[in-house]
Amino acid sequence: MTSYEFDRDWIAARIPHAGSMCLLDGVVSHDEASIRCRATSHRSDDNPLRNAGRLGAAVGVEYAAQAMAVHGAILQPPATTPSVGFLASVRGVQLHTDRLDTIDAPLEVEATRLSGNDTTILYRFSVSAEGRALLDGRAAVIISPELPGTPEVTP
Template sequence: MPEATRDRAWIAARIPHQGSMCLLDGVVEWDAASVRCTATSHTQADNPLRAQGRLAATCGIEYAAQAMAVHGALLAEGARQRPRTGYLASVRKLVLQVERLDDIAAPLEISAERISGEGATVLYAFVVSAAGRTLLSGRAAVILDAAAVGDSAG
């Protein structure tokens, strides 16, 4: 199994989100098919996703998207390649078990499992939980290297 623990600095150096927009604290575990990350930024008053002092549960999608980006960076590093840029294209089967995340005291655990992927599209299933309780779950499609795909289509 690849090296498991990666901290926030490692994550921030490999995903496009910087400063307080880098929401994840670390990688707990990962392999070729999945990644599990932790985060405590949902409790911070200066979380950039907060609106009217609240962090809606739907913001958990961004936590999951960042975990997917981290997974791509881990896979690229293992293959000694440059990470591919990805864009969240769609979210399906979203189930929200709570209304907001900012009132959850426990650290978030974000799991993303790569269901399929070939070429420029990857499909992940994700779960955001805290203290063993599922907060939200769903599936997300990611388009890789979208600019290159758009250039070749024209």
């Protein structure tokens, strides 16, 4: 079992995805510009993103979006209300495989911040397994001011 600085429980408390929809197991590494996470939920028969018993490669965009959200949560000052981000667009997405559920190895999910400000962030992302590229692309995230009902996070 891998030990993470930020594990699945920490992640689930800070992103708006609960239960089996929280796809990431933990954060492998991070800095101001990037994050690398690991996930094994693609192998789970009860993965909520499965369709007709399979998990298509395009679902990897959701894994990447969750990594971006976790990156934002890590960079957020402690004891502050988390910002809410919305995936506004994805561009240049290349799928290098048809399915994720046929991949035996854990997924490595990486996101690197290319540019941004207080309202918009552009990330480059990739999902791989054992050095094999599965998908990659770019994503724009729109940051919204605090929304009513957004839970406060206690460190």
